Amino acid sequence: MKSLLYAVVALASSVSALAPSSAVADTTYPDKPIRLVVPFAPGGGADYSARRFAQPLSDALKQSIIIDNVPGAGGSMGANKVAKAAPDGYTLLYTTPGQQMTAPYLIENLPYDAFKDLRAVSQLTAGTNVLVVNKDFPAQSVQELIDYAKKNPGKVNFASSGIGSTSHLAGELFKKMAGIDIVHVPYRGSALAAADVIGGRIEISIDTLSVYQSHIQSGAVRALGVSTLEPNPIIPDVPPIARTLDGFEASPVNYISAPGNTPEPIIRKLSEVIIAVASDPTLRATFASTGSKLAGNTPEEMEALVRSEQKRWKEVIDSAGIGVASTN
Template sequence: MFRILRSVAALAGAGAIAAASLAGPAAAADYPTRPITMIVPFAPGGSTDLVARLVAAKMGDALKQQVIVENRGGAGGNLGATAAAKADPDGYTILMATVATHALNPALYKKLPYDAEKDFAPISLLVNVPNVLTVNPNFPAKTVQELIDLAKKDPGKYAYASSGNGSPLHLSGELFKKLAGVDLIHIPYKGSGPALVDVIAGQVPIQFDNLPSSVEHIKAGRLRALGVTTKDRVASLPDVPAIGETLKGYETYSWNALFAPAGTPPEIIAKLHDAGVSAVNDPTVKAKLAESSAVVVGSTPEELAAHVKSELAKWAPIVKDSGAQID
């Protein structure tokens, strides 16, 4: 009798497995049948939120389901990233990630509640957002080389502002210091806005900032741009050189990429990828992104996976050298 029951149980289990295996592709074929949540791991109003809302609307059109942006800010992006990592891998929760969540935080935090590679399925690197090195218009340096010369002449005399300890902009400054061999004092602020106010007022002479935050101040003459942090010059400020033109090997930028929880079926990843890439290449979206100096990429999932690996390797030693660490 026991053997019969065990055989029945085994057959039932096999049937359940078979049914699940059939349901998976079927579910993927029908996907999506309800709204999708796109988690933004930062507060509303920032550059990541801007990109997410532009992309979500167009992805919804392509997928014929609403893509709802949900802001879950906190802990430098960790709260939102963790929520996405722990979500069901069914394609109904995705993450608009950044260089912070997937390259800096793994080096900054002693205990990170997610693994930037193992806990996520890459979808697409959507856009790169340049940073910029600016100075108060009264500051004597008019070029990157003049700034380096001044800093070398008087080590520790000059300070630069950033949006906070461990932020991409703080670490952009640390990479600059390392490659230029200069000593600049870091002044962390609670966001780019307060830092901008003090640099424009002359309280701090130098700043590393996201270009979208600073570009109008640069065009109005309230700030002088010495260089953009990307490898090449940007279309919105064609006369401003890339820092790498003077400082060989220098390149930093912020980026936004889509991820799903690890284990999301490949067929669903493919649909999300196509919708995301189509969204950033929509003429209206592309024009709005260009206004914010964001550069469209639209990578494959494999290219995004390789990008994360290279970014982790790049930023880990920079974070270590900066001494920034968060418990």
């Protein structure tokens, strides 16, 4: 009997040694550098934000974070790299709305399952989009713009950084909620779109505040409204669009995600550290200077936000009849 008991204890010890425990995962992770995939080329807004956040996150985790730029197909190439990576917490994605919130409805043969293959860890930033018009356009407010567009159906053009981009979808949401007929003109990036709005070839655009901040200050364009529910401190006199169109909000959310089957203790630890780092006043001020609000949240909160945004943007995409693209 005693020998049988020893055998059972020995077997149990062997099994427990092989199985990963939450306690071990909590205390040993991370024990090697973490790769943070940015699904866009170096030099853009996402790349800047990822690099700016990576250093304090590295300090908090006491481990190096390597930025890996993997551009292509609106960010889906980088997302696919993370979705197919080992679910061990050492490959993470700097996620923008285009990889999980809108990709399932815009890309026909998405190489990963946006609902299962990526696990939301924590929010990083909530950006501010701003509705601008060329300085010579007659509208001085959001309501005046809506009134003008209703009197001139199909004659007002809005520029975006590309089909399916956050600026495109924000414009389509505005169009839908205002009940107006304005024409979408897609560009290959925000800089080209902004150039034509400034030059008067396009009347309006809704894009990130960082794109238009200097042009608003110089008077090259006029800001009529922001996409957040509260004014942005950089342009405090510009009211939220929601004051005219009740419920309007189009604030791009960036967050960290991991491969879908990443163990819960790793997800939890990353989220807790991100929340702590995001609460630093100096870092918050740095992001605020570019129009973004830094804010971490729990995996459950971020996952719920992803699902609600997927539903919301699907309705906008379907209503606008935006065509489905291919990654091939």
